[in-house]
Each structure stands twice: as structure tokens, then as C-alpha cells.
Amino acid sequence: SQQGEEDPQxxxxxxxxxxxxxxxxxxxxxxxxWYRQNSGRGLVHxxxxxxxxxxxxxxxxxxxxxxxxxxxxxxxxASRAADTASYFCATDGRGNYQLIWGAGTKLIIKP
Amino acid sequence: xxxxxxxxxxxxxxxxxxxxxxxxxxENHRYMYWYRQDPGHGLRLIHYSYGVKDTDKGEVSDGYSxxxxxxxxxxxxxxxxTSSQTSVYFCAISELSADTQYFGPGTRLxxx
Numbered sequence: 316s317q318q319g320e321e322d323p324q325x326x327x328x329x330x331x332x333x334x335x336x337x338x339x340x341x342x343x344x345x346x347x348x349w350y351r352q353n354s355g356r357g358l359v360h361x362x363x364x365x366x367x368x369x370x371x372x373x374x375x376x377x378x379x380x381x382x383x384x385x386x387x388x389x390x391x392x393a394s395r396a397a398d399t400a401s402y403f404c405a406t407d408g409r410g411n412y413q414l415i416w417g418a419g420t421k422l423i424i425k426p
Numbered sequence: 427x428x429x430x431x432x433x434x435x436x437x438x439x440x441x442x443x444x445x446x447x448x449x450x451x452x453e454n455h456r457y458m459y460w461y462r463q464d465p466g467h468g469l470r471l472i473h474y475s476y477g478v479k480d481t482d483k484g485e486v487s488d489g490y491s492x493x494x495x496x497x498x499x500x501x502x503x504x505x506x507x508t509s510s511q512t513s514v515y516f517c518a519i520s521e522l523s524a525d526t527q528y529f530g531p532g533t534r535l536x537x538x
Contacts, residue, residue: 348526357516357529358469403468407524412457412476413484414524418468 338404430530449517458500
């Protein structure tokens with residue numbers, strides 16, 4: 316079963332708007348990661364946030380982590396058509412070598 | 427981009443035939459993973475490796491086997507392909523356990 320649950324499953328916004336997607340998880344973690352997948356391509360790592368961090372930025376991306384609520388959010392500011400993709404969160408909550416993946420949020424940026 | 431290649435990139439085969447997918451890395455990363463991705467299921471781990479000749483099962487390992495005889499290569503074998511194994515298969519590598527993963531371009535497998 317998937318630990319990470321992204322919300323919403325799909326999101327459609329206008330170019331230039333901000334996009335926010337959320338991830339919830341069930342067990343304690345050491346880190347949480349966000350990945351992007353363009354249609355027909357492999358996943359690309361976006362950002363990793365550790366359990367002792369609350370917020371992290373990378374370019375137009377902002378990730379927050381609330382370990383008390385077992386949730387994370389990914390904010391993409393000033394969205395562009397090229398941001399159209401599926402976004403996945405992954406956690407290390409199994410305590411072994413594996414990541415636990417959510418089912419993803421499909422983001423569509425309308426021109 | 428991390429140096430990961432997968433071969434073949436596309437394959438069509440018939441039920442009951444053996445199939446081997448290859449993942450090759452040039453990064454010397456210790457950890458390697460095989461996932462399948464199907465609509466509505468996200469990524470599901472098939473098998474993973476934590477070193478040469480060290481492998482373990484993931485959540486959907488039935489019908490699959492793997493081998494890793496050297497650091498750079500991780501092979502996924504479907505001993506007798508079934509239509510339920512029609513999927514897109516991704517290989518990933520990681521330098522550290524349960525840390526950032528780098529993905530290959532994927533192999534689209536169709537079993538008729």
C-alpha cells in the first residue's frame with residue numbers, strides 16, 4: 316500500500332498562477348522527497364527535505380514539512396506551461412532501503 | 427543527468443516467453459531499484475539491490491527475478507511473461523539508502 320497520499324489527484328490552473336499540492340504520510344520519517352514526471356519520461360528529483368527541516372526552497376519551488384501532522388506541501392510559484400507534469404512525493408518511512416511512493420498529482424498548466 | 431540507461435526501450439512479446447530488461451549505470455551508486463508504473467497505481471517496487479549480489483524483494487516481486495553481478499548492471503527477468511506484466515518499467519539508482527533516486531528513461535513492455 317502507498318504511504319504517501321497526494322492531494323489533489325489532479326489540478327488545472329492558468330499559467331502564472333501558483334500551484335499547491337499536498338502529501339500525507341503515516342509513519343515517522345527521516346526525509347521526504349518530491350519528484351516530477353513529464354509524460355512518457357522517467358521521474359526527476361526536485362527536492363528533499365529532512366525531518367528536522369520545516370521549509371526548503373529551490374528556485375520557484377517551496378516545500379514545507381509538518382512532522383506533527385505528517386504532511387508536506389509543494390508550492391510552485393508563477394507556473395509555466397513546462398510545469399505540466401505529474402508530481403510525486405516519496406518518504407523513507409519503511410526503515411530499510413526503500414522509498415514509499417504516493418500515487419501522484421497531475422498538474423496541468425493552461426496557457 | 428545521472429548516467430542511467432535502460433534497454434530495450436520498447437518491447438513487445440508473447441505470453442509465456444522469457445524477457446530480460448537491463449539497467450546500466452555509470453555513477454557507481456550502490457543502490458539500484460526496479461519499479462513498474464501502471465495507471466492508477468503509481469510506482470511500485472519490484473526488486474532492489476543494495477550491493478553486488480545483494481538483492482531483495484519489493485511489494486510486487488511475484489513473477490520477477492533480478493541479478494546484479496557487477497555494480498553497474500541490474501537485470502530484471504520475467505521468467506514467463508504474462509499480460510498482467512504489461513507495464514512501463516523504470517530503473518533507479520541511489521548513492522545512499524532511501525535517499526535521492528535517479529531514474530532511467532523507462533522500458534515500455536507489452537505482453538500479448
